[in-house]
Amino acid sequence: MNSLFTCILGDNELDEFKINIKDNTTDIQETIGLYEVYNYVLNKLGANSKCRSCKEGN
Numbered sequence: 001m002n003s004l005f006t007c008i009l010g011d012n013e014l015d016e017f018k019i020n021i022k023d024n025t026t027d028i029q030e031t032i033g034l035y036e037v038y039n040y041v042l043n044k045l046g047a048n049s050k051c052r053s054c055k056e057g058n
Contacts, residue, residue, distance in 0.1 A: 005041060 008020040019037060022029040023044060032040055 005044070007037070 004024055006022040006024060008022070013019055013031075017034050018031050019034055020029055020031050021037065021040060030040075
């Protein structure tokens with residue numbers, strides 16, 4: 001599938017409000033908070049701006 005990331009979300013992760021995310025280009029897997037996923041992916045992709053589909057100020 002050539003995906004850049006794999007996310008693993010099971011019962012244990014949900015209990016802790018965390019997610020396991022694997023960078024498929026480096027094979028490094030990390031556990032991060034669910035609210036951190038968006039910024040994590042942006043940082044990994046090297047994006048320095050907000051989501052293009054988001055309105056300014058949101």
